[in-house]
Amino acid sequence: MVEQQYVALNDPAQFGAVVQAWGARWPSMGLFVMLPEQEKQHVPWIQGYCRDHGIALMGAVFPALVAQGGFVSEGAWLVCFAEQPDYLLQTDLQGAGAQALEQWTRTTLAGSKAPQTLFFIFDAMVPNVSTLLGNLHMALDSAPRYAGVSAGSETFTPMPCLFDAQRHVGDGVLVIALGEQARTVVQHAYPVSKTLMNATAAQGNRIIRINDRPAFEVYQEVIAQEYGVALTADNFYDYAVHFPFGAVTVVDVLVRIPVALGEDQSLVCVGEISPNTNLRLLRAPELAQSHCVAQLDAALRSAGRPAGSALMTFYCAGRRMHFGGESALEVQQLQETTVAQALFGALSLGEIDSVEDLDVPRFHNAAMVCIAA
Incomplete structure (x- = not known):
């Protein structure tokens, strides 16, 4: 160039x-x-x-x-x-x-x-x-x-x-x-939270279960414990961009922003998440x-x-x-x-x-x- x-x-x-x-x-x-x-x-x-x-x-x-x-x-x-x-x-x-x-x-x-x-x-x-x-x-x-x-x-x-x-x-x-x-x-x-989670079921860019529980249920729980946010399906889009997941790798933590909430409480992110990926919650x-x-x-x-x-x-x-x-x-x-x-x-x-x-x-x-x- x-x-x-x-x-x-x-x-x-x-x-x-x-x-x-x-x-x-x-x-x-x-x-x-x-x-x-x-x-x-x-x-x-x-x-x-x-x-x-x-x-x-x-x-x-x-x-x-x-x-x-x-x-x-x-x-x-x-x-x-x-x-x-x-x-x-x-x-x-x-x-x-x-x-x-x-x-x-x-x-x-x-x-x-x-x-x-x-x-x-x-x-x-x-x-x-x-x-x-x-x-x-x-x-x-x-x-x-x-x-x-x-x-x-x-x-x-x-x-x-x-x-x-x-x-x-x-x-x-x-x-x-x-x-x-x-x-x-x-x-x-992006700073990383203390809580370590595991995507026990994931497909493509969809996290289906975290720690063998519905993904959104765990997301709600951790965001409340770590940051005091009362997350619901109604305010999901207001908060998700500010509290993305971090996919833990050997050398780094890769941001995965949730962009959609499924009827089955799965979370659709920008970027793939492999099954059994370790996750942390990030706060932008x-x-x-x-x-x-x-x-x-x-x-x-x-x-x-x-x-x-x-x-x-x-x-x-x-x-x-x-x-x-x-x-x-x-x-x-x-x-x-x-x-x-x-x-x-x-x-x-x-x-x-x-x-x-x-x-x-x-x-x-x-x-x-x-x-x-």
């Missing part, structure tokens, strides 16, 4: 002027476009423009954009690659598409002397991102560095949200090879007590990010729901603390990175993703 520009879409001439200027400077350029959901109707003419002008296009639709020190629901981010990167736009991930993803990844990584960063943008309607990434990782001889997010509608309404110059699809993944120099860090910095912090920005800055420094370089940043929609109006302040704090010359990106519906030193992929909620390239 060498340049980025925010443009309004009510005037196609502005889009064309930016892309033509980049094309004159970098004739082999590739173009990555991020659109907010409110602007999704512009995908066809963007595709047509790129086809007519021979521009290699990759793009995705997100709930909103990270721009202007906060979030916007209009316009688009245009991101220029000096050389068109290898990319894959793949559907049918529950069938033959998973094999196509594996083959493309093998081919893309072949001959690499250093770890490559692969940036995955999944449609948020894909229910098993963790499983797909885990299966891909196990099938590879050498691991890439994983980075990525989920795109689509914040209401989780199915819609085409991934595109290139020819196709506009949903229920799939767009993968972009970012090369050897890209560095990715992901943090959520107040912004004044959050260490997330400081942790991101420290991790970027440790990863060798050049001081002041631009950051492609993705901010979880669930995190924005928790912080409300203060979420824009957290974005501003991130830019000020990292001294980024530009902060550009989108609101995400799930976040992906690698376990440090192991390059094992993992799927987050409630996190911020920063990519320096």
